[in-house]
Amino acid sequence: EPVAERVVDHARGLPAVDVEWSDFPATIDRGENTMSEVTVRSTAGSARAGIRVIVNGIEMTSTTSYLGRDTLPVGVYGADAATLEFVVEVVFPGLPLLPLEATRSVEVRDE
DSSP states (O other), rough: OOOHHHHHHHHSSSEEEEEOOOOOSSSSETTTTTEEEEEEEEOOOEEEEEEEOOOOOOEEEEEEEEESSSEEEEEEOOOSSSSEEEEEEEEEEEEEOOEEEEEEEEEEOOO
């Protein structure tokens, strides 16, 4: 029982990540662009984290921080693809946690 209690206590200290897409659009016209923000925050615990924003498999932006709350600018561009797949990936290099991924799709419309 004491071992299990220690495991639970340590688990409570691990980061619990929440990704907020704020004003992220669901659609964009081909040829148009807009800037949005993605906020990554820990609702419990805190640790050094690496955060990347990837669109259609290409890294757009990245940062390393001591995660409490971090906001990243994200450009949404009406490119040639019919759909833009955005992935926010959060890794904790100092902790034995799997990477967290949050996704959002943006449809590119012909004008």
